[in-house]
Amino acid sequence: MDVQVVDHAATATNIGVGRPSRRHRQDATLGDVKVTVQVRLFPDATQEAALRATLDLCNEAANWTSSEAYRTRTFAKQAVQRLTYGRLKTMGLSAQPAIHVARKVAGAYATLKANIRAGNLGKPGSNRRTKAESKPIAFRRDAAQPFDDRCLSWQIADRTVSIWTVGGRLNKVRFACSDSQHATLATYRAGESDLVHRDGKWYLYATCDLPDVETKEPGGFLGVDLGIANIATTSDGARYCGKGLYRVRHRNQRLRTKLQKIATKSAKRLLRKRSRKESRFAADTNHVISKRIVTEAERTGRGIALEDLGGIRDRVRLRRPQRVTLHSWSFHQLGRFVAYKAARAGVAVAHIDPAYTSQACSTCGHIARANRPNQSTFRCTSCGFAEHADVNAARNIAARGVEGWAAVSLPNAA
Numbered sequence: 001m002d003v004q005v006v007d008h009a010a011t012a013t014n015i016g017v018g019r020p021s022r023r024h025r026q027d028a029t030l031g032d033v034k035v036t037v038q039v040r041l042f043p044d045a046t047q048e049a050a051l052r053a054t055l056d057l058c059n060e061a062a063n064w065t066s067s068e069a070y071r072t073r074t075f076a077k078q079a080v081q082r083l084t085y086g087r088l089k090t091m092g093l094s095a096q097p098a099i100h101v102a103r104k105v106a107g108a109y110a111t112l113k114a115n116i117r118a119g120n121l122g123k124p125g126s127n128r129r130t131k132a133e134s135k136p137i138a139f140r141r142d143a144a145q146p147f148d149d150r151c152l153s154w155q156i157a158d159r160t161v162s163i164w165t166v167g168g169r170l171n172k173v174r175f176a177c178s179d180s181q182h183a184t185l186a187t188y189r190a191g192e193s194d195l196v197h198r199d200g201k202w203y204l205y206a207t208c209d210l211p212d213v214e215t216k217e218p219g220g221f222l223g224v225d226l227g228i229a230n231i232a233t234t235s236d237g238a239r240y241c242g243k244g245l246y247r248v249r250h251r252n253q254r255l256r257t258k259l260q261k262i263a264t265k266s267a268k269r270l271l272r273k274r275s276r277k278e279s280r281f282a283a284d285t286n287h288v289i290s291k292r293i294v295t296e297a298e299r300t301g302r303g304i305a306l307e308d309l310g311g312i313r314d315r316v317r318l319r320r321p322q323r324v325t326l327h328s329w330s331f332h333q334l335g336r337f338v339a340y341k342a343a344r345a346g347v348a349v350a351h352i353d354p355a356y357t358s359q360a361c362s363t364c365g366h367i368a369r370a371n372r373p374n375q376s377t378f379r380c381t382s383c384g385f386a387e388h389a390d391v392n393a394a395r396n397i398a399a400r401g402v403e404g405w406a407a408v409s410l411p412n413a414a
Contacts, residue, residue, distance in 0.1 A: 033210045033343045036194075037184055039177040041161070041202035047173055048202070050165040055145055055197055057166050058101055061091050062139040065105045070136035075113070077106040092166050096150045100192075104146060108137045144194040144205070152193055154206075156186045161204065163195070175204065184208050199275070213346040218303030218405060221350065223398025224293060224338070225357070225390045226307055226331045229375060232289050233390035235398040236296070240289045245282060252278045282330050290337035294345055303348030305401025306335055307357070352400040361385055362395035 043051055065084045069075055074083050081102040088098035112132060115121050121129040151164040159182070160172045177185070188208040196203040223235035231242040252274070259267040297304045335351075342349045360367045366382035373379060378389040387395075 033213070033340055035184075035208050035210060035340065036205045037177070037181050037189075037208055039175045039181060039185070039204050039206065041204060042174040042176060043170070043202060047170050050167045050170055051163075051195070051202060052197070053167060054165040055143075055195060056141060057092055058097060058145040059139045059141055059143050061088050061093060061098075061101045062105055062143065063136075064091075065102055066108070066136040066139065069105055069109065075106060075109040077103050080106045094151075094164060096148060097145075097164065100146045100148070100151075104139075105137070108139075112137060142197045144196045146192045146194050148192050152204075154185065154189065154193075156182065156189070184210075199272075210344060213344060215343075215348050216301070216346045218348045219301045221303045221305040221348075221398045221401030221405065222293065222297045222300070223305045223394040223396070223401060224307075225394040225397055226334065227390055230390050231285070231331075232293065232334065233388075233394050234293065234296070235391070235394040237388075237391050238292075238296070239388070239390060240292075245285055248281060249278060283333065286330060286334040286337050290334060290341055293338055294341040294347055297342070297347050298345045303350060303401060303405065304338060304342055305350045305352055305397045305404075306338060307354035307397060308351040348405065350401040350404050352397060352404055354397070357396040357400070358389060358393045360396050362387070362392045362399065 041051075065080065065088065068084055068087075069080050072083065074080055081099060084102055085098055088101055089095070093101065116129065116133070121132050123129065147163065153162045155161065155172075158172075159176065160174055162169060162171045163173060164170075185206060185208065188210055189206050190209045191207040193207065194205040196205060221235075225233045227233065228242060228246075230239045231245065232240045255274070256271065259271050293304060339349050356367050359369055359371055361371060361378075361380040361383060363385040364380060364383040366380055368381055370381050371378055372389055376389055377386070378392040379386045
């Protein structure tokens with residue numbers, strides 16, 4: 001099944017080195033999973049023109065709403081809706097689309113605020129943060145537009161949809177998907193669906209609420225060390241090399257630079273044709289790796305311990321040639337894929353503090369920089385234990401996962 005977007009906030013237990021919070025103890029037993037299934041629309045010429053006009057108007061309205069929200073410093077959902085609803089109606093939007101435009105804008109500002117608070121846009125006064133804060137959020141012409149069941153109805157058996165447009169209701173717009181996607185839509189579809197136009201094609205991203213899966217009590221943890229040389233390494237010794245992925249990325253980077261310098265129509269056409277090809281390749285690689293990790297953990301009755309690598313790009317300082325590799329490192333996506341696949345299988349997931357996991361000996365616990373003579377070698381200067389550096393780190397991660405889970409499971413934990 002082609003799963004594009006995953007909400008795993010309620011599935012992964014964030015376990016640090018300290019005492020877990022009450023929310024974490026409660027989340028340890030939850031298995032609720034939301035996935036977004038992508039289906040392709042096949043509108044005829046008349047239907048496509050109506051969809052195009054609708055998406056154009058919705059994003060034009062979103063840009064106006066964003067400007068008004070920024071000018072008046074009004075960012076809460078209800079407040080933005082009250083501020084702009086009347087004008088959005090006069091622009092040609094019906095009641096529900098107008099509400100969704102206002103909520104889309106409020107959600108974008110909430111995301112911006114969260115990114116600023118998390119430090120993802122740099123420190124106060126940095127160029128990137130100043131640029132983001134100094135102007136209203138802008139929406140692309142093809143930015144996704146959400147539709148609820150009042151504006152969009154699914155005839156799943158017939159593989160058609162009925163959708164509101166500025167030119168009236170469109171009926172029997174055909175869609176295509178795999179058999180597994182069709183079964184998921186028929187059984188679990190609920191909530192909003194996003195209309196998306198990308199590379200000349202139309203899509204619907206449909207939200208599906210999968211049934212709760214009780215998280216099984218883990219009999220230990222499979223530690224996963226995330227890295228650049230090896231995308232993922234498990235405490236069992238399995239290593240997923242990143243050479244192939246980064247070779248493709250560097251080749252694509254050189255090709256993009258060359259085509260951008262040429263700047264002819266054919267070069268620009270080739271750039272558009274190749275757009276997102278690299279991201280699809282990386283996503284497929286992460287899907288394969290995450291499936292293998294979750295399958296192994298489920299087979300052996302263990303949970304999965306992952307590093308919490310939030311903010312690593314701001315913390316790590318690298319030489320210029322290494323920066324491209326770090327900033328194209330899709331570890332966050334891999335972590336999301338592991339989390340939602342684990343939730344669907346009832347496998348526990350723990351996010352642990354990665355501090356010193358690469359320098360600590362998994363046998364005696366001795367921590368020293370000298371334990372890592374090079375990138376791939378770990379040799380303890382205290383007890384003499386030697387192992388591949390990533391495998392040793394994964395074992396430390398697994399041990400912290402066990403400790404964190406034990407703390408979560410304590411009945412009297414505060």
